[in-house]
Amino acid sequence: MTAWTIRDFHSQDVEGILSLWQSLRENDVEPVYDLSEVLASCEKDHAVVAVQGEQIVGAAVGRAAHDQGWIVFLATLPAFRGRGIGTLLLSAVENRMAAHGLNKLSALMPETETRVEAFTNRGFVIKKNLRYFERHIPVQRAELGALEDLGGRILPRDLWDRVAGMSAEKELLERRLVMPLAESELAEEFGVVPPRAVVLFGPPGTGKTTFAKAIASRLEWPFVEVFPSRLAGEPGGLAGALRQTFLEIAELEHAVVFIDEVEEIASQRSGEPPSPMQGVTNELLKIIPAFRDQPGRLLVCATNFIRSLDSAFLRHGRFDYVIPIGLPDEQARSAMWNRFIPAQVLEQIDVVTLVAASGGFSPADIEFAARSASQRALEKALFDDVAPASGAPAVPRGPVTADYLETIAETKATVSDAVAADFLEDIAALART
Known part of the structure; x- marks a missing residue:
């Protein structure tokens, strides 16, 4: 049998990393780090592979920051376990990270992983009474620039809880909008299509904008407010600027897009000759179906004057729900x-x-x-x-x-x-x- 060797990771080794990843899961071991994180570290951080002939039989991936290092991934194919490959892979990836001047090298392992000899052989010590906490950040680093250009932002996570009262409206929005979007896989299992667009209508000051922001906060999605009045001054005109804005929003993985006082750009079309605003309304009617084809986003339009909206704007197929937000009881x-x-x-x-x-x-x-x-x-x-009287409480x-x-x-x-x-x-x- 040909001896195996250890070398640095090459870009063509991705398929081998994927095979190692799958082999862990097939043995009921769920890796701590997502596959996307492992592959990203292979390209940007430190990774070595064990190769026999043309086959990748093992890999170790490490990440270093300042004086702290982490083992992101370690695996060998089942047929090659027990041969000391894991120990040598750890040694090799540690050597690659030595230039960082590490004071500590750590690793997180699933509870179901019982093969830890490679770590103990390299002097790793199991730490008792520790808990691992994890939270996914909703916006990737690469998206931040696009979000900033759009004037969008990540809202505080507690806005939903800070909406006082209005329990009936909150429950309706939670059931119809938030849950199908937050639990999209479960919704799909039940045949529920997550909503893509909704209109909130009601008298002024009833909290429509607050609810739109609270929905974004509850979903932990970026909040992007579109201001037609600001877009009107763009060189291509309002219709062209509106189209370009939604093309840029399409670059985001998730987004709650909010248009307040939407009646300004979606009012009833009438009159001869057509008014300039009718072209804007027509453009918006074209934008919404394209927007609906993109998962992971929600359009929220708010209006104080729903009667003034163009009838084609509200029809089924454009907006999933038209929800009233009234005065508080x-x-x-x-x-x-x-x-x-x-x-x-x-x-x-x-x-x-x-x-x-x-x-x-x-x-x-x-x-x-x-x-x-x-x-x-x-x-x-x-x-x-x-001043209170002497002796008064x-x-x-x-x-x-x-x-x-x-x-x-x-x-x-x-x-x-x-x-x-x-x-x-x-x-x-x-x-x-």
């Missing part, structure tokens, strides 16, 4: 007041009275009234504060119920009764949930 208003009232005075505030007094308020109205009450209390403390400094009731009375509700009534009619006529 009592439970939601209570959650919002509890969020906006400072914690140190919350127990002294009659939240039930505030909930009753703020009926018909949007989330934006409630936040404005709460902030105004805090400002009012601060000004009183700075300019009108009177100490009370927390901050707004009181009267401050909130005063600001509620002074806050004009964003949504009038007429707009609220129209919204209910729009739900009956246009909503698809």
Whole structure:
């Protein structure tokens, strides 16, 4: 039998690495690092292979940063185990990393891997009582430049949890949008096609933008907001700039794309001769089907005036759901007041009275009234504060119920009764949930 030799990894060895990877999985050993990570380290870091003739029979892959090194992958084909190949592969890859001046070389092994002699032979010591934590980062390094050019960003991971109240809307969005996208393989097993586009409609200030951002946060996908008003000044005009923007978005692996006040570019087409904006609407109607063909992304359009949207824009096949986002009910208003009232005075505030007094308020109205009450209390403390009487019990400094009731009375509700009534009619006529 021809003797095996150890040499550096060559680009044509990828198929051999894949065979080694598969051999581990066939023996119920799930490698710690993904195949893509192993192959990337083969090309960019340090890798050696054991070769018999033309066959790759073993490989070791290492990665070094500063004085710390990691063994990313070590495997030999089953027929070649027990011959000391693993030990020599470890020695060879360690020699390749020596120039980094390593102080420590570590390796993570699956619990199901029982063949650890190669590591112990090289002086590795098994560490007890350690736990391995892992989290996948949603955006790859290569995507960051494209995301920055688009003005997109990664949002904080807790936005979904910070949406106060609106539990009915949150549950609907969780079931219809988030879960099929987050659990796409399971959804496919049940015959569910993950959504690609959705319209959120409702009166101003009800939280449509907040929900769009919260969905991106919940999915851990980049959030890209498209601003038609900014694109209008591009040399190719709004239609051309819109087309180019979506071509650039296609370069991202995942994205939640948000267009607010979409009625500005998708209003009813009418009139002779056609208005310049009709060309923009036509372009958007072409963009959406192409966007839908790309997995791992979601288009969220928001509008305060759904009646003004072009009828072709809302038809089945373009948008999976048309979801109403209305005014908060009592439970939601209570959650919002509890969020906006400072914690140190919350127990002294009659939240039930505030909930009753703020009926018909949007989330934006409630936040404005709460902030105004805090400002009012601060000004009183700075300019009108009177020292408490001797012996009087100490009370927390901050707004009181009267401050909130005063600001509620002074806050004009964003949504009038007429707009609220129209919204209910729009739900009956246009909503698809």
